[in-house]
Amino acid sequence: MDLPHWSQTSVQRFLECPKAWALTYVHTGARRPLQHKQRSPSTVPHRMQVRAARATLIEQLEALYNGEVWSDEQLEGRLMTHLEQSDGSSRRYPFGLEGQRATCLFQLRTLKQTKTLRLLHRQRVATWAYFERSQAMLVRGVRLFAAPDIMLFHQHKWTLVRLRFAPEPHPLVAEMEARLMVHWAMAHPALPSRPDAYRLRTITWRQGAWHEGSPTATQAEQMEAWSMALTDLNAMQFVRRQVLRDGHLAAVPLATKTSACKACSWRSSCLGERSLASAKRDQLEGLLTLHQNEASKSAKTASTS
Numbered sequence: 001m002d003l004p005h006w007s008q009t010s011v012q013r014f015l016e017c018p019k020a021w022a023l024t025y026v027h028t029g030a031r032r033p034l035q036h037k038q039r040s041p042s043t044v045p046h047r048m049q050v051r052a053a054r055a056t057l058i059e060q061l062e063a064l065y066n067g068e069v070w071s072d073e074q075l076e077g078r079l080m081t082h083l084e085q086s087d088g089s090s091r092r093y094p095f096g097l098e099g100q101r102a103t104c105l106f107q108l109r110t111l112k113q114t115k116t117l118r119l120l121h122r123q124r125v126a127t128w129a130y131f132e133r134s135q136a137m138l139v140r141g142v143r144l145f146a147a148p149d150i151m152l153f154h155q156h157k158w159t160l161v162r163l164r165f166a167p168e169p170h171p172l173v174a175e176m177e178a179r180l181m182v183h184w185a186m187a188h189p190a191l192p193s194r195p196d197a198y199r200l201r202t203i204t205w206r207q208g209a210w211h212e213g214s215p216t217a218t219q220a221e222q223m224e225a226w227s228m229a230l231t232d233l234n235a236m237q238f239v240r241r242q243v244l245r246d247g248h249l250a251a252v253p254l255a256t257k258t259s260a261c262k263a264c265s266w267r268s269s270c271l272g273e274r275s276l277a278s279a280k281r282d283q284l285e286g287l288l289t290l291h292q293n294e295a296s297k298s299a300k301t302a303s304t305s
């Protein structure tokens with residue numbers, strides 16, 4: 001059986017649209033559409049930009065970890081490679097690439113000037129590490145995707161850093177996500193299992209600049225973050241069981257806002273030419289018909305038995 005997993009991407013998807021989440025994470029046999037086909041031109045470049053910037057940063061950190069400091073030309077060269085490779089989309093959005101290159105480059109250059117990254121670039125800390133978000137830890141039966149982007153040992157504690165190239169989600173979700181890094185770290189075999197061995201730092205790109213924050217992480221706050229994650233997981237598991245039991249997604253709620261559909265890769269198979277409101281009406285009628293059929297089936301069974 002698949003273990004439940006928590007990741008910020010998965011929760012965000014679920015909150016935006018339980019059906020899109022189920023199509024993505026529950027194995028229903030639905031074929032995943034080609035990634036580039038249904039995205040809105042206004043959202044693809046942004047995702048592409050974040051992905052390319054993050055991939056470039058990981059390579060830059062890897063080089064730094066091995067004692068190599070990149071020049072601006074190296075940074076720009078690798079960034080362009082990632083932007084061009086990103087989903088092959090550069091061919092579809094040739095005029096957007098220049099703007100993305102400029103924004104990403106500015107983000108990556110100014111990131112070096114943040115308090116946290118300055119410590120690394122000036123080699124003020126001897127012990128540090130970087131992680132891919134895809135690295136999960138098993139925490140109390142849950143695969144937890146909450147790896148810190150960077151972790152450094154400084155002033156007798158491990159600082160766990162969450163780096164966001166896009167504006168942070170709702171402040172409560174952002175704090176929960178940051179605090180879950182502690183649960184992730186405590187489950188890591190090479191790291192301390194005491195919650196007081198860690199402090200948190202967030203670095204978020206907002207309104208054209210990096211903002212550094214230091215969320216608190218008392219034991220009570222960490223437990224609260226874990227129970228919020230469990231609440232998300234329970235809701236997701238409920239939908240998962242429903243889909244596996246019914247063998248279809250007819251009863252799974254659709255998106256709460258039309259904006260979620262604009263960037264959804266399932267849009268053509270889910271909505272087709274309909275609006276979200278009309279798809280919701282169709283869903284309701286379909287469910288009523290289904291219930292009526294089931295009610296008359298059980299009435300017939302009762303009368304013949």
Ligand code: SF4
Binds near residue numbers: 255261265268276
């Ligand atoms: S098109 Fe809209 S309602 Fe359908 S799965 Fe995607 S986000 Fe959900």
